[in-house]
Amino acid sequence: MSRPVLLLAGFAALLFALSAFAGTAPISVGETWLALIGQGDERIRAIVWELRLPRAAAAFAVGAALGLAGAALQGLLQNPLAEPGVLGVSAFAALGAVIAIFFGFAAVSSLAVPVAAIIGAGVATALLMAATLRGAGTVTLLLIGIGLSSLAGALLSLAMNLAPNPFSLSDLVNWMMGSVANRSWDDMALGAPGWVLGAVLVLIAGPGLRAMSLGEETAASLGANPLRLRLLVIGGTSLLAGTSVAVAGTIGFVGIVAPHILRPLVRHDPQRLLVPAALFAGCLLMAADLAIRVLPTQQELKLGVAAALAGAPVFIWIASRLGRSGA
Secondary structure (H helix, E strand, C coil): CHHHHHHHHHHHHHHHHHHCCCCCCCCCHHHHHHHCCCCCCHHHHHHHHHHHHHHHHHHHHHHEEEHHHHHHHHHHHHCCCCCCCCCCHHHHHHHHHHHHHHHHHHCCCHHHHHHHHHHHHHHHHHHHHHHHHCCCCCCHHHHHHHHHHHHHHHHHHHHCCCCCCHHEEEEEEHHHHHHCCCCCCHHHHHHHHHHHHHHHHHHHHCCCHHHCCCHHHHHHHHCCCCCHHHHHHHHHHHHHHHHHHHHHHCCCCHHHHHHHHHHHHHHCCCCHHHHHHHHHHHHHHHHHHHHHHHHCCCCCCHHHHHHHHHHHHHHHHHHHHHHHHCC
């Protein structure tokens, strides 16, 4: 295991531990420590174990999934701006989840929302890959992604406009903003199969992504199967993005920022980037959620809003650097 992976894993563990002590409830450090070891007041134990820690776990899992998906898509498309949010995958996943909520499927089965989100993400990713197979370049793919995001946004706005009551409208708006507040261990258990299977598919594609960095013809000569690679990455990123949206709503940009920062540390190797990008993105979202918890605001800032406020300037910076380099 490489040093960056060990350091990031240790940092993630530290942030997770700190999450037990951060919150609006007036709980002392001593009381929190007693709750962590299963002692002390029952109400405090419930706050720590049923509110704070599941929320931290959800933030890390969503961030890790989006970071892994972003690194995989960037390796496949050879585009450092690629990630589920920018290319419209997350927007279509959100659209699928909102359709499940709007038409009442979520009340029928707890699996309706994650399945609908995964299907939405799969549709968007398949359209992008179809464009890639037809020879679309970087700019074209980004424009297609913008178009997909705009279409999904328009349909989401239509759903809000036609919401049958204010409560449904509030649920839709909160979902689109993205948040891990009030997530439980049951939510984590619901998302775990999609995250695990998506991660396995992407990691299996790792050697192929390394070969693809040398060009498709060279990759084929080295034994890589481009079609199998695309199917693995499409399936994996759809599961990762769709499940993340199903658990936390729409959260963008973390899938761009994490791989971009770490890429020089792994010598621009797409395969070696996958795990560190996942860990770093999970740490970023966990740290952002910690900051949100302790900010002295009357109403808690949504995690998706915070991620966009921090990530959008970084995205503009990355795009401007690519423009100057002629990419």
